[in-house]
Amino acid sequence: MGSGAAKGKASPREASGDVGLAAPTIQAAIAGNQEAQDLFFKQLNDFAAAGNSGGLKALLQKWPKAAQKHGAREATCAAVKHGQAEALKALLDEGVRPFIGRNDPEVNPLIHAVELREWDCIEMLVPRALKYNFSTGLLQEGMMDFVVAGNIDMMQKLLVTHQIPGNGKLLCAALLLGPEEKAHAMASEIVEHIKDLSQPSSVEPSEEKYPRGWEEFAPIHAACRARKAALLPNLLEFLLGRGVTLSEWGKERSLKTSFAKRLPLHYAAENKHMPLKVVEQLAKAYPDAMFAHVNDRPGRKLPCQCASHNDEMKERLEELMYQHVCSSFDALGKDSEGEYIRLIRLALLFEKVCSLPDTKLSRGSLSFVVESLLPKKLEAQASSADVDFSAEAVRFAEANPRVDLGRDSAAKVKVKSIADIGQVLKSDFWELLKLVEHCGEMVSDLSQFRQMLCYELESRLKWVSQQAQAGKSETLSDQVRYGMFVFAGLIAEVLTAPADEEGEAGEEKGADSVLSSVASSFASSELLEVVVAAYCKELQIPSAWNLLGILQEGLMGQGIKAIVFSGGDLVIKQTMLPGSPRFDWVQGLFENTFLKRYTRDRRGGKVPEALEVKELEQVLNCGSWGEYANTRRRVHGELQERGPAWTGTLRTDECTKGEAAEWFKSEEYPSGVNEHWLYHGTSQEGETGITEGDFRLNLAGSNAGTLYGNGVYLAEAVSKSDEYTTPHGSNDLRTILLCLSCLGRINYNDERRPDGDELAASCQGGGYHSILGDREKIRGTYREIIVFDENLIYPGYICRYRRID
Structure with missing residues (x-):
């Protein structure tokens, strides 16, 4: 099984267990001599690569405590990289414990074993790997090849014998990427070993491995998208019975962006092999999906239109839409005012797409819903006094809690986008926005909707500003955040003008005009100034950001x-144009800090001649900045008590072009906090995750090693960070984040084989805030800076660049 058999037979010297080192050298290594230890671990790694298991055992028996050292863990990686399963076994038997749960290719052999598909080696590491989420994920990634190849026997062994859990990504692959004739059996095997059937996954399309890719696909999306032969009998019924989420959007990478996002019902309706019974079940389980456009944008298809290939299915979906609106209308009670706008919207959408004959409309046109509810809503607004929106603000806070994304799991933040939060709030305000956007072209006179929208906005913002000016509420922070969210929601709607069916932005229509005029009317509102001022004060937003001005411009589109x-x-992200002072400054930093040096982190890749910045965006992440500002204040206090440590200069300190960013400087820290601009290379996904969330210490070392412990690794040389980037796609752009970094007391280290755990501890209660690992002095490569508190770093700029060869 697998490809991990040892390469070749052991020589007589290997079999004899010759340690290959003189006794005095070994004694010197035991005594702590650095040069002797280097020789010892070089010999250990050479034995591992050659498969000399006897030599490994003999050498470690001469110095048993060496099994706990970094060099011994490196030897496990050397064994795996050369396919030496017996050598790996010898190291494990002698007490070497690799860091299986750490994303560090220097000391985690599982990373190499999965990459090389050395399953003889992997099997030895599985028991340890299953203790950690990271390494379990590696195993699951390695299983993808067997799913795509249709190797059911191997999957059964891994799932059943080794008890490696399945995941949604494997099930999606079985339904979409594997051999059609084996999809049934493969999916049947995997589905029994998955705990979370709603967990989304992502696959990059690859010409060789994965011809079809997807983003945020859960098994329900794949099951609705799968081909006829791949449909597992009763799979959809099984998934529905397990309560999988039907409101999440999936996106196929093979489709145009403007057509990519779909709900499960969209996929089922457009699937020519999908039974009508299943489509009905999906529609009844989540009726709102019947009224959702592809890509959640007006002008795109509704599920009934996705079923145009099947007249019976199309007609049945229209019938279900009609029935849902009628039954919802009949269920309205005295306290159902909040449902009026939603039902008006649903009725208008149905009228737009309806192709049913009059004989199937038991109550005739749904215009009676609009004619009944619109006057009631206008009357209710006209007679209402000041409204208390505390309950709505609480729902907002519960749906979008303020958490530290660098430490809390992203899964705790259940709603991220403004559109999603609007769905959770279920308020008239958000329904009005959706109605005007999605149905505006079906209404001849939009003045009534404009009147209602202005009322809903002004009443909410007036309430928030009153709370901010009073400044006494225990929930003031959430109330102010809610006010900011209201403004942001309106800006988001203005920015995303509806597109036509070809995905092109069209001329401004009536709906667009209403949104634009309403938004612009609030740009100069005192309510906006009050709410923004309270928000900026709480989060210590730099005045140079001019957040008020940015939001005012946004309201003007x-x-x-x-x-x-x-x-x-x-x-908020703002584009810095080429030729602007800030853009020139960043390009100048790239030029001044580029060093043409090769390290093993390039994994054989060529060092480019230069790096050219193509796109630059400033990141205004208010929550992340608030965390940084608070942590910076704490570090300043500790520096006052203990005094500085290493205080040298870094390559990024010098500005030779353009205008350096200085918006972060504060008179509060006249003695400084050892702040520097530093680089962090990442992927396109990492760019979004970090700038819209934060650095995640549990992902430390995702693209690099963790020689100095599990921290966030930064560089003063842009060419070092370039080693850890990946191309975005066909344009070959890559991302480096330019990060403002508060380094505080720096623990300088120039050891050849540093103790990463000990260094990390020095920054976790040991009196230091960061580490400077001087590999330039030791190896002639680079200096690296490591921090162990993600709130000491603020990703200020997204630098998208291209390598120049």
């Missing part, structure tokens, strides 16, 4: 490229 809520706070 200008300036802002994207705006979201993440981790409970506002995130």
